[in-house]
Amino acid sequence: MFMFKSSVNNEETTTKTENQSKFPFVRPKESERKFCSPIIEKVINNMTLKMKDKDLARLFENCWPNTLDTTVAWFNVGEDFPRTFIVTGDIPAMWLRDSTNQVISYVPYSKCDDKLKNLILGVIYMQAELIICDPYANAYYAPPESKLPHPKNPWSGTDITTPPPSSATWEKKWELDSLVSFLKLSHNYWHNTGDDSFLTNKIWLEAVNTILDIMEKQQLGTMQEFKNEAYKFSRLTRNTTETLMMEGIGAPVRRIGLVKSQFRPSDDSTTFPFLIPSNAFASVELSHLHEMIDSTSPDIAKKAKNLSQIIRESIYSNAIISHRHFENILAYEIDGYGSSNLMDDANLPSLLSLPYFGFIDNNDKIYLKTRDFVLSDWNKFRFSGEKFNGVGSPHTGLGYIWPMSLCMKILTSTNDQEILETLELLKESSAGTGLMHESFYYNDPNNYTRSWFAWANSLFGETILHLAKEKPYLIMIDDFKFI
Template identity: 40%
Template sequence: MNRRVFAKQTALGSMGLALTPQFTLSQTTYKDFVSKRPPKKERLFTSKAIEEVIKKVKKQLKDPELAWLFENCFPNTLDTTVFYKEEIGRPLSHIITGDINAMWLRDSTCQVWPYVPFANKDEKLRKMIVGLINWQADCVLVDPYANAFKKDKSEVSQWKDDLTDMKDELHERKWEINSLLFVIRLAYKYWKTTGDTAPFDANWENAMKLIYQTLLEQQRFDNLGPYTFMRETTQANEVIANNGYGRPTRKIGMIHATHRQDDACVFPFYVPDNLMAVVELKHLAEMFKTILNNTTYAERCLKMADQIDSAIKEYAIIEHKVFGKMYAFEVDGFGSQLLLEESTIPNLMSLPYIDACDINDPVYQNTRKWLLSEWNPKFVKGKFTEGIGSTHYFEPPKRIWPLSTISRALTTDDKEEIMFCVEQIKRSNAGTGFIHESYLPDHPEDFTRPWFSWVNTYFGEMILILLEKYPKLLS
């Protein structure tokens, strides 16, 4: 189903919001912290290693509500969204988003990402991750332009009549560059963590070659490429200009997209995805060369990464009259630019998290200041809360997306700002025991998507990172 259909109907305060009595770690609103996890017999997948992590972290966290949230949220992907099987000994893992019965390539990588460091401690968990690597490769080979896939071809997608090449395996066919980039990201992380190269067989190599070919097509040096998308709709953020190809561009080496994070691009060069492409193409080149002994494709990937990087520096870093040099959100190569923000990953806030730049990079820091200011049309501020919203829902009302607040906490070394973010995320659960897609400022009980696995797991990842980086901050 559409994420909107499932929506529940219902800087430090421009860097100046302090930890008021409403936002202090020592206070709790909900006294009865009973686990919200499914009964053990109803959990779709279990991991001894992850259960040990939960026990350890609960003891470390001094705030009982934060510990309760971690217990509920960190295993949420395993508990409720993993469908694991083996076919002729080959692991396969289909991971739905939560309240939408389909697997997004981006979301599924993010959902298992914080489990990968524990793969060496749990063979069952390792095989589940290999299963996702395998399933993602299969998905790419079915259609590299699709963003979301069914578990079974017999399921009927509500988007089956979209004006694009819908195949039986597809839930939705929106071209988002990061769908393919997250496939690379997971494989590279798994390899670097485990040293295991078994999943990277001929099938996987063919999928990676197709990823390269698709990205090359969407540089559009020679033509517009094979992909178009149209949908019969009254929603402007579902409409792709220029008969489904997107607005005109200069061919500068950046990769074109029709969509970013489920919504239509205004200008086809979505900057965060292109920055992520530089990172992941270099990772793919390393895997081609080291694992597959394929120097031809390794060199091609590095050449493309250099092209994109050069074009970003020339066309996507702009001069703002207040903030100086900063990243644009989208550009077209002719000089047009869009200054905006999206809350999911990758976005401008999360660039250091995806290794696209250093936290202290001056261009990123200027961009971050802009993000947390009223110059950003998606910056949302209430009496006690502030954050960044999304283009995904119509406004008003403006909503805060916890995904972006988590990214904010992970892209600063300011402990006060980190604690401000942690406290806002904690309060946003509104007594449910889970983190949600979005909520109204100062009214977290008015939220969208009660079951959104990605944000739950990302919250758990944030807790683990903060405990490692700042051992005394939360414990």
């Protein structure tokens, strides 16, 4: 699902910083922002005043608060617990994956702002309710009490799914990383705030139990569940990545301990359903789940730990593939029968992002070889033009690089020169708009998709914060102190 934009609006806007930048200040007026947080504004001011590159500072100033400024569609504190509905940007629905990634970089600062803390906790509770409604869905409508409109999804009119969608379902593509993203946000919030109140809440626990049950069902081989499939998806379309083969079943797999994911984080169908980045992500967050609830729900915690170990062991037993140029690398997808798909996609989780998600160290030999492959011309979705090079996705077609892949290149890099060069590419990819986009054409950044894609903006902000903390000498002046 993407929208192409071929022109750029360079209309002059009011600047906020004293030093001029080539990028416009594009945040909404304070009175028009969907949510305001004093601590986030303090961090923005502290960062932008101390950044060496004022163009980079302006991009951070615009991008990092974009989720709070524009996508908080509904926030209700409530008597029992808060609930927050976050749209993805130009699509008026809430994705589990996107909403987690949109707010996660705010979590460390929520200790200093109770309203922000409640907003993030509200995302967790909203996600829990939506998972209970339809655990196989990837995106949802707002709850009726929000009184937000329910526009028809223009892509899903011909969908036939097993089980059928709920009234809350915007789109029912089974993506393992969606459910895992809920676990990630829960753990990140718990770890950073110390708030454990939600761990014994019946709604949160029901969502957790639902996730574990779904994962176990999706470990079954194709013939083990033949004619009794837990999930099927068919769509009338000319695009093969928008539907599943064999009348919605998907490509056959053999049971090997991994969890099927019929769709990727891009919302494209998998070639082989054992999607390795999503399984790696699941292994990490199931381990975190065990850490969170070992003392409050030991039986559930034990189940999560066992599943985490089974998935990790299976990845190392089945997904490391010999490549004639890169020795042993991780496959993107496998089927348990010996087939593998060697590629990477810019959407997260990806092979490139595995250290970021905590699955493997960024100095591990297998990861380094995999990274070399991903960033080479051997990766069929890595595109290189006269100036730009980066990883794209089948979702946007050939030649389109995703800024998120450039951010992830920085977040997994130990090479200062590589980081600085990639920052320059990110600046140029904005095409003068002052924001990040979903993707841009490898020879023309003015030809980009989705001018309002909050996840990309959030990840860019997170990338700058990471550098300010881990490598301040690259982007900050000498007397900078990280908040």
